Amino acid sequence: MQLHSLLFLLVHVTTALALGPQALKVRPGNIEAFKPSKVGILNGTEFVKWIALQQQKGVKSVALTEGSYHVMPSGDHAHIYLENLDSMTIWMDSVNLTMTKVGLPAFNIYGCNDLKTYGPTVWWGTPGFSQATITDVKSTGSQNYDIQFHLDDGYDSSFLLNSSSSQVNGEYTNPQNGWLEAGPGWSTISGKAKPITGHLNMYTVSISKSYFTPRVGYKLLARGSFIFCNQVNNSNNTIINDYTLLNCAGFGWISSGNRKTTFNSFSLKPAPFPPPNGKELPARSSSADGIHSSGDYVGPTFDSCYFSALDDDCMAVHGSLNPISGPGSNSNSFVISKGDAAPGDVLRFYANTTFEPLGTATVISVSQRTIIVDHLPASVSSQLTTSFWSNQNRIGSGFAVLNTHTTGNRGRGAIIKASNGIISGNLFGGVSYGAIDIGPEFSYWKEADYVHNVTITNNTVRNCNYISKAAAAVMVHGDGSNPMNGNSNITIDQLTIEDVSASNLYIGASQGVELGDVTFLDAFKENYTLWEEWSGSVATFENVAFSSVKGQRKVVGGAGKEGVELVKVLGKVEGVGDGGKGLVTSN
Numbered sequence: 001m002q003l004h005s006l007l008f009l010l011v012h013v014t015t016a017l018a019l020g021p022q023a024l025k026v027r028p029g030n031i032e033a034f035k036p037s038k039v040g041i042l043n044g045t046e047f048v049k050w051i052a053l054q055q056q057k058g059v060k061s062v063a064l065t066e067g068s069y070h071v072m073p074s075g076d077h078a079h080i081y082l083e084n085l086d087s088m089t090i091w092m093d094s095v096n097l098t099m100t101k102v103g104l105p106a107f108n109i110y111g112c113n114d115l116k117t118y119g120p121t122v123w124w125g126t127p128g129f130s131q132a133t134i135t136d137v138k139s140t141g142s143q144n145y146d147i148q149f150h151l152d153d154g155y156d157s158s159f160l161l162n163s164s165s166s167q168v169n170g171e172y173t174n175p176q177n178g179w180l181e182a183g184p185g186w187s188t189i190s191g192k193a194k195p196i197t198g199h200l201n202m203y204t205v206s207i208s209k210s211y212f213t214p215r216v217g218y219k220l221l222a223r224g225s226f227i228f229c230n231q232v233n234n235s236n237n238t239i240i241n242d243y244t245l246l247n248c249a250g251f252g253w254i255s256s257g258n259r260k261t262t263f264n265s266f267s268l269k270p271a272p273f274p275p276p277n278g279k280e281l282p283a284r285s286s287s288a289d290g291i292h293s294s295g296d297y298v299g300p301t302f303d304s305c306y307f308s309a310l311d312d313d314c315m316a317v318h319g320s321l322n323p324i325s326g327p328g329s330n331s332n333s334f335v336i337s338k339g340d341a342a343p344g345d346v347l348r349f350y351a352n353t354t355f356e357p358l359g360t361a362t363v364i365s366v367s368q369r370t371i372i373v374d375h376l377p378a379s380v381s382s383q384l385t386t387s388f389w390s391n392q393n394r395i396g397s398g399f400a401v402l403n404t405h406t407t408g409n410r411g412r413g414a415i416i417k418a419s420n421g422i423i424s425g426n427l428f429g430g431v432s433y434g435a436i437d438i439g440p441e442f443s444y445w446k447e448a449d450y451v452h453n454v455t456i457t458n459n460t461v462r463n464c465n466y467i468s469k470a471a472a473a474v475m476v477h478g479d480g481s482n483p484m485n486g487n488s489n490i491t492i493d494q495l496t497i498e499d500v501s502a503s504n505l506y507i508g509a510s511q512g513v514e515l516g517d518v519t520f521l522d523a524f525k526e527n528y529t530l531w532e533e534w535s536g537s538v539a540t541f542e543n544v545a546f547s548s549v550k551g552q553r554k555v556v557g558g559a560g561k562e563g564v565e566l567v568k569v570l571g572k573v574e575g576v577g578d579g580g581k582g583l584v585t586s587n
Contacts, residue, residue: 026118026242027091033063040067042097044074048081055088063091070098070125071106078108078231085112093242095120102128102249109232121244123271128227128249129287130155132220135202137213144208149220151201152280154273219283221311228254229286232261239264246271248286255293255300260398262301263291269308285309289411293317294447295340295391299399299418310409314431318417318447319395321350321388321440325369332361333372334384341366345393348449349377352386355442355480357450360392390448395419401426412437413464419452428461435461439477439487439509450478450486450509457516458494465502472540473500478509484543484572488512493551498522508542508570515583517551524559537568539584546575555586 034050036042047064054062071079079099082090097120099106106122109115132155136148151157196202207214227250232238234257244267245252252268255261270285272278290307291314293300299317307314322339341347341363349358359377366372380387396418403425406413413428413435428435436456441447456474465473474497478486486509493516497504501524507513523538538555555566566584573580 026093027063028061031061031063031091032059033065033091035065036069040069042069042071044071044078044080048074048083051082051085051088051090055085060087061089061091064095064120066094068096068098070100073101073104076104077110078105080106081108081110082112082115083110085115087114088112089116090118092117092119097122099124102126103227105228105231106245107230109235109238111233112235112238114237115235116239116241117243118241119243121246122230123246124249126154126156127247127273127282129282129284130157130222131283132203134214134216134218134220137216140206144206145214146204146206147214147220148196148202148204150199151203154278157201221283227251230254233257236260238262241265243267244269246285247273247282250286251288251290251292252286253291255291256295257394258293258296258298258300260298260300261293261296262303263305265304265306266291266302267306267308268310269306281309283309284311284410287311289316290314291316293396293399295319295394296396297393299396299421301400301402302404302414303400303402305404307404307406308408310411312409313411313415314406314409314413315401315404316415317396317399317421318415318441319390319392319449321390321442321446321448324384324387324389327384328370328372330372331381332364332374332376333370334376335370336389337369339389339391340394341371341391342393345391347371347373347389348392349380350388350390350442351379351383351480352388353480354483355388355440355478356483357485358387388442392449395449397421400424405429406431406435413461416451416454417441417447417449419449419454421451421454423454423456424458426459428459429463431464433465434471434473434475435464436474437471437477438475438490440479442479450488451476451490452487453489454487455491456493456495457491460496460498461500462498463500465500465504472503472506473497474504475506476508476510476513477506478543482509482543482571484509484511484545484574486510489547490514491516493517495519496521499525501525503536503538503540505539506542507544508540509544511545512547513544513575514548515546515550515553518553518584520553520555520584522557523555524564525557537565539566540568540570541573541580541583542570543572544574544580546573549576549583553584555584558586 073079074081132149132151134147134149138146193203193205229248229250230253232255236259238261241264268285268290270281273282289312290310302315325335325337328334343363345363346360348360358379361373364372397420399418399421401414401423405427408430410432412433413431415437417440438451440449461473476490489512490510491514495518498521504520504523520538567581569580
C-alpha cells in the first residue's frame with residue numbers, strides 16, 4: 001500500500017555515484033557520439049542542441065557516450081527535451097542518468113516522427129517522495145492510535161510534514177507483505193505531528209478511524225512531488241527501448257496526442273537508497289501510474305515491460321468523457337467547455353447518470369468551442385445539456401499489452417478503455433485491485449470509453465484483488481446502468497486466475513462475448529479481504545450476451561471460503577443455457 005495525498009515541491013540535489021549494474025552495450029560501432037564537456041555532468045541544453053545539429057547534417061543515428069551523468073535541465077520542459085525530430089535513433093545504452101531537479105521530468109518528447117531510443121537508466125538523486133518507519137503504536141480506542149515514527153535516512157521531511165503546520169499527510173503499509181493490509185482510503189494519516197525532544201527526525205502523531213491496525217515496522221509514506229517523470233506528446237511512431245526508471249515521484253510516462261508509442265522492455269522499479277551506498281529499497285518505485293495514455297490517436301504498445309512496487313496503476317489507456325455546455329447555431333451543433341475534436345473525428349454520446357449510449361456523429365467543423373456534426377441524434381438533442389460525449393479518435397484504440405510482468409503494486413495492472421487491441425502473454429502478480437480492468441469509468445474519473453474488439457488470451461493473474469469488494473481480478477464492466485450494449489466483441493481465453501481471495505472474474509455490460517478456457521486456482525484460499533461480511537463469488541455475469549462459449553471454466557481445488565458461490569448472475573445473461581449458472585464448475 002502506498003500513498004494518496006500530499007503535493008509538495010522541493011528542489012534538492014544529492015550527489016550519487018553510478019548505479020549498477022549498467023545495461024549491456026548494444027549500440028553499433030562507428031556511430032557519432034556526444035561527449036559531455038564536464039566529467040560526470042550532462043548539460044541537457046547542449047545535448048539537445050547537438051542532436052538537432054546532427055539532424056540538420058542528415059545524420060540518422062546518434063549516441064551519448066557511455067557513462068554516468070548528473071543531468072542539468074534543458075529549460076522548464078524537462079531535463080532532456082526532444083522536439084521535432086524526424087527518423088532519428090538515439091543510443092543511450094550503457095548510460096546512467098541522475099536527474100538533478102526534483103519536480104521536473106527527465107525526458108519530454110514532443111512533435112517527433114519515427115523517433116527511436118535505446119536506454120538509459122534514469123533516477124533522481126533525491127526521490128520526490130518521502131517515507132518513515134513506525135517505531136511505536138498505542139491504541140486509544142475506536143480505531144484511534146498514537147504512533148511514533150522516524151524519518152528514514154536520505155528522505156526530506158518536507159514531503160511528509162507540512163512545514164507551516166506540521167500536518168502529516170501520508171499512508172502506511174506493511175513492508176513484509178506489500179499491500180495485503182491496504183484498505184479503502186489507504187489508511188490515510190492526517191494529523192498534527194510533534195517532534196520528539198532530543199531525538200533527531202522522530203515525531204509523534206495521533207490518527208483516527210484507521211482502516212487497519214498500524215504496527216511497529218510499518219512504513220509511513222508521503223507521495224510528495226507529483227510530476228510526469230517522462231512525457232511523449234503529439235508524436236508519431238515513437239519506439240522507446242530498454243528504458244529503466246527508478247524511484248519516480250509521479251507518473252513514469254504520460255502519453256497524449258500520439259499515433260503509436262511502443263515501450264519495449266521498459267522497467268519501473270525501486271532502487272537502493274540513500275546514495276551512494278544505500279542498501280534499503282524504498283517502499284515504492286513510483287508515487288503514481290507506470291505508463292498513462294490519455295487521448296492518444298493510436299494507442300501504445302507495452303511489450304516485455306516490468307512494473308514493481310508502484311503506488312498506483314501499472315498501465316492505463318483511455319479517452320475523456322466531456323459535457324455539452326449548450327446548443328449551437330443549428331440543430332446539428334453544440335457548444336463544449338472541454339475536450340478536443342477535429343473534422344472527421346467520430347463522437348459518441350451518452351445519457352447523464354445512466355451513461356446509456358445515445359448514438360454517434362462525425363465532426364464536420366470546430367470553431368470557437370462549437371462543434372458541428374453531420375447529424376446529431378435525436379436522443380441527444382432532446383437532452384442536450386445533460387448529455388456527454390467522447391471522441392472515438394482519441395481514446396487510444398489499437399493498443400497492445402504483451403509479455404509484461406507486474407508485481408507488488410498498489411493499484412491495478414492494465415486499465416483499458418480503448419478498442420481494437422490485444423492483451424496477451426502477461427503475468428499480472430500482486431496488484432491490490434483488478435489485474436485486467438476493461439471498460440469505462442465515466443462517473444468518477446470521467447474516462448472513456450466502452451471497449452470493442454478486444455482479445456484477452458494466454459494471461460496469468462496471481463495474488464490480485466485482495467482488498468476489493470466490488471471489483472474482480474479480471475473484469476469487463478460498464479458504468480451507470482451497466483447497459484448490455486456497452487462493450488462488444490470481447491474474447492477471453494486461456495486465462496489462469498490463481499490465489500485470488502476476492503472476486504476472480506466479472507463480465508458485464510457487454511455483448512458479443514466469446515468465452516473460452518478459464519482456470520481458477522486456489523480461489524478464496526486465504527482471507528485477505530477486509531470485507532468480512534461479504535462471501536463473494538468466483539465469477540459474476542451481469543447484463544452480458546455471449547456469442548460463443550467453448551472450453552471449460554473450472555475451479556481447481558474448490559472455493560476455499562465458506563459461503564462462496566461459483567457463479568453469481570445479475571440482470572440478464574443471454575446466449576448460454578441455464579441463465580449462466582453452469583458457466584463455472586468445480587472439481
